[in-house]
Amino acid sequence: VLRQRNTLLRQAGGQLTPGVGDSLDIWDSKLAETGEVLIAARQRLVDRLSPLVDDHLGVLSGGVSNASLAYEESWSGSSLAAALSEARGDDLRRGTTTVGPHRDEVGITLDNLGARHHSSQGEQRSLALAMRLAGHYLVAEHTGMRPVVLLDDVFSELDPDRSTALIALLPITQAVITSAGNLPPGVVADHRYRISTGRVEVQ
Secondary structure (H helix, E strand, C coil), X not given: CHHHHHHHHHHHCCCCXXXXXXXXXXXXXXXXXXXXXXXXXXXXXXXXXXXHHHHHHHHHCCCCCCEEEEEECCCCCCCHHHHHHHCHHHHHHXXXXXXXXXXXXXXXXXXXXXXXXXXXXXXXXHHHHHHHHHHHHHHHHHHCCCCCEEEECHHHHCCHHHHHHHHHHCCCCCEEEECCCCCCCCCCCCCCEEEECCEEEEC
8 A cells, every 4th residue: 555655656746636636535545544553553562562671671681771662653643544634745745655654663762761862782782682582472472382582692792690681581492592602601502503614513
């Protein structure tokens, strides 16, 4: 639906003719209908994910950090249909749809400040880990299947306390961890492989 609306906007060349207006009415209705369903599903996901991320970050940070996620729509107003109607002139000038679920974002706050601009590199790494582990939990809860957790050289970015906390948070099923150095104490590996000079060795 979005692709078709954008194609129409580009072909219109900035001109709102009666034919273009009628076609936009149709695509706006379809985009509003499907978009509202998608937005509601995303909102439910973010609402479920937010406390899980906060819980995991609390463990990783030793209880000193908290996080929250919020779904942020790309428009203001009562409905997507109204926003599309209001943005029609701008959309025609730009040749693309400027409001809708494709422009929405997930806002993340860390200790009540925007994580994008007010968090250190270490805090962002811990937050990314918390989101990954929370996502793993949510997928397992929803599907009944536990996905494999893949972590690439993660311990080189964490201090000993956070490394220990991460080990405690890892699922008891399958996790694949790569490391350029030794694994920290507490990691019990069923299988270890060492890659050296292009060769894979079983340890």
